[in-house]
Amino acid sequence: MREPSAGDGAVERRAERVEGASPAWDALRATMEDGVEEQGSALEELRAEVEALEAQNRALVRTHQRTDAWARRYQELFELAPDGYLVTDPRGVIREVNLAVSALLDVPVTNLAGKPFVVYLAKAHRARFYTFLARVRDTSAALIWDLELQPRRGAICPVTATLAPARGARGEVVGVRWLLRDATARKRMEAALRESEARLSGIISSAMDAIISVDAAERVLLFNPAAERMFRCAAADAVGQSLDRFIPGFLAESGLAEGHGVVGGPMRLLGTWGLRASGDRFPLEASLSRTDLDGEKLWTIIVRDVTERARAELMVRQSRRALETSRGELRALTGLLLTAYEDERRRVSQELHDDVSQRLAAVAVELESLQRGPSRSARSLSAPLGKVHDQVAQLADDVHRLAYALxxxxxxxxxxxxxxxxxxxxxxxxxxxxxxxxxxxxxxxxxxxxxxxxxxxxxxxxxxxxxxxxxxxxxxxxxxxxxxxxxxxxxxxxxxxxxxxxxxxxxxxxxxxxxxxxxxxxxxxxxxxxxxxxxxxxxxxxxxxxxxxx
Ligand SMILES: Nc1ncnc2c1ncn2[C@@H]1O[C@H](COP(=O)(O)OP(=O)(O)O)[C@@H](O)[C@H]1O
Ligand SMILES: [Mg+2]
The missing domain is CATH 3.30.565.10 (Histidine kinase-like ATPase, C-terminal domain)
Incomplete structure (x- = not known):
């Protein structure tokens, strides 16, 4: 507050002197006293005003300091943000850019200011630049635009731009704020994803085995061409149907109906039957695996028709049985053959020993007795020699028969x-x-x-x-x-x-x-x-x- 000045004391002294002079002076003095009083209260008011003003001033300085700190912080954020920030005027001329934009375009920040942003876009996107500028002026929300930048050197860089209007006090558009996010990694991932999806769908559609996917309610979600051929049912008719219609009791048998199941590694199931649309049953072999997708259970079943194999196995079993039987028969026949061979030798040996050699011995005895006996006339020898002759002739016949049999x-x-x-x-x-x-x-x-x-x-x-x-x-x-x-x-x-x-x-x-x-x-x-x-x-x-x- 201001101290009372020397001037104030002089006025009072002059008023005291005028006071004792005359009645006119009294009036004057009264008037003057009023004036002094008025002046005093005005001074008081002034002092209060000044105090309030000074308080406001101090608050203003504090606010200013705070605002400055915020502005510095935002400037830093703007400049150092990992995404690209850019401000253009309504016609697209660059006013401000941050370091990320400078890095994306490979141009120093100072060189960018004042340039039309459109020149840094890949040619194919330039025509749409002005369309987007016009659109952003008319919208209160932000616009998203997938475009490509053409850096000073190097390859084109895909970015996702978010555009928003900057408005003045009366709502007029004073500029456009751009947020540029590098989409190279995202694009690469999307391309990789598309490629792997294409590869997967190629594998699924060209697989020799039937591939069927079902949801938790056992409804068919996927039915590949091999499944169409195997079950003689078009995918369009199969999708949405119950798996039971194709592999009766499959999930129940594999324990999935009770909520168990395999996560990760597939489970092989043998000895199950499939049902074609014609009603024919066929033997199949299946492997089953579960995937959890966003909390939903999905089962994939790979099915192989083993009709041919089962038939071949049956044939192998039958041939093996036939072979066993033939082997048994062969063994029996070999036994019989050996016996027959031995029997025949025994018969010939017996015939030679018991019959031929006995009879030869008898002939020999007969001839010896004739030789040893008294000498006889030729006539008397005729009868016994005739008998020996007959015996020898009979023997010759029998030996001939024996040889003939052999x-x-x-x-x-x-x-x-x-x-x-x-x-x-x-x-x-x-x-x-x-x-x-x-x-x-x-x-x-x-x-x-x-x-x-x-x-x-x-x-x-x-x-x-x-x-x-x-x-x-x-x-x-x-x-x-x-x-x-x-x-x-x-x-x-x-x-x-x-x-x-x-x-x-x-x-x-x-x-x-x-x-x-x-x-x-x-x-x-x-x-x-x-x-x-x-x-x-x-x-x-x-x-x-x-x-x-x-
Ligand atoms: N001509 C036939 N008349 C009647 N039965 C015969 C005749 N030929 C074969 N058989 C019958 O067939 C069987 C087998 O004959 P085969 O193989 O020659 O053996 P084997 O004569 O040693 O018994 C004979 O045991 C017999 O019962
Ligand atoms: Mg016989």
Missing amino acids: HPRMLDDLGLALALETYLRDLAKRPGVSARMRQRALRSSIPRDHALCLYRVAQEALRNVTRHAGAARVTVTLAGVGGGIALCVKDTGNGFDPAAKGEPRRGLGLVSMEERVRLIDGRLVVRSRPGGGTHVHAWAPLPSGPEDVP
């Missing part, structure tokens, strides 16, 4: 038809068997292998007649048929059931006939029924230019 030499000497005729003649001598031979259209020469094969087949068939057919008539027919030679041994005996199974195989006859014929690429058919006689048909192809039997 290998029919007659076949080499006479040929197949005559050898068979001879065999039949011998057979017909047996009681209860009547046998005859017929032949027609026979080739003059038959290869040795073929002749031996058919001879052995006839021999075995005829042996069966004598052993199993009972009293019977036998007819053997040999005929040229269809480029080959056919043998038929027909009897009117007991017959049997060739298809009868269950009883263990007793002999090797029929099997050896079959094997012999098969070895020369021929065929053998045995027709018989109990009480209806037996027909054995063998046919052998005759090769051209064979090694012939004369």
Whole structure:
């Protein structure tokens, strides 16, 4: 507050002097006293005003300081912000830029001020610059614009710009504020995402296996082309349907219905069935994996149709069983063959030892007794020598028969038809068997292998007649048929059931006939029924230019 000045004291003293002078002075003095009083209160008011003014002044200085601090802080923020900030006038001329913009454009901040911003845009975006400036003037909100900047050096840089108008006191547009955010990384990520999505969808649509995705309610979300082919159902019809319609009970079986499930690693499920739109069932193999997407559970099922594999496995199992059976049969046959071989040797050995050698010994004893006995006349020797002769002749016959049984030499000497005729003649001598031979259209020469094969087949068939057919008539027919030679041994005996199974195989006859014929690429058919006689048909192809039997 201001101190009272020296001037104030002088006025008072003059007033005291005027006071005692005259009545006029009294009036004057009264007036003057009023004036002084008035002046005093005015001074008081002035003093209060000054005080208030000074207080306001101090507050103003503080506010100013604060505003300055804020402005500095904002300036720093503006300049050092990681995103680009830019202010242009309404026509797009740069007024202010921050360091981030300078870095994006590779131009110093000082060089940017005063330049039209449009020159720093990639050419393709320049035309739209003025459209955006016009639009931002008419809007109160911010505009978003994906554009590309053309830095002074280097490649074009994609940015996302946010534009907002700066308005004056009366709401007029005084400038445009730009926020520029570098979108290179985002664009790269978007491109990578698009690429990986394209790759994934390529994989899904070209996969050989069916791929099905279902949501938590087991509704189909994705059904790839392989699934369309496998289930014979278009994706458009499949999407939205329940998975049960394609793989009944699948999720229930895999425990997903109860809310369990696999997260991460897939789970393989075997032995499940799929259902085609036609209603056909097929075996499948599936692997299942769960993904959680934004809190939603998603199941992806990869399905493989294993019909072909199941069929192939079945065939392998069947062939293995057939192989096992054949092996068993082969073992049994080998056993029989060995036994037959040993039996035959024993029979020949027995016949040679018990019969031929005994009888030879008897002849030797007879001749010795004749030699040792008293000398006799030729006439008296005639009878005993005749007996020895008969014995020796009989022996020769028997040895011949024995040798013939081992290998029919007659076949080499006479040929197949005559050898068979001879065999039949011998057979017909047996009681209860009547046998005859017929032949027609026979080739003059038959290869040795073929002749031996058919001879052995006839021999075995005829042996069966004598052993199993009972009293019977036998007819053997040999005929040229269809480029080959056919043998038929027909009897009117007991017959049997060739298809009868269950009883263990007793002999090797029929099997050896079959094997012999098969070895020369021929065929053998045995027709018989109990009480209806037996027909054995063998046919052998005759090769051209064979090694012939004369
Ligand atoms: N001509 C036939 N008449 C009646 N039964 C026959 C005749 N041929 C074969 N069989 C029957 O077929 C069976 C098998 O014959 P085969 O294989 O030659 O063996 P094996 O003669 O050693 O018994 C004989 O045991 C017999 O029951
Ligand atoms: Mg037999």
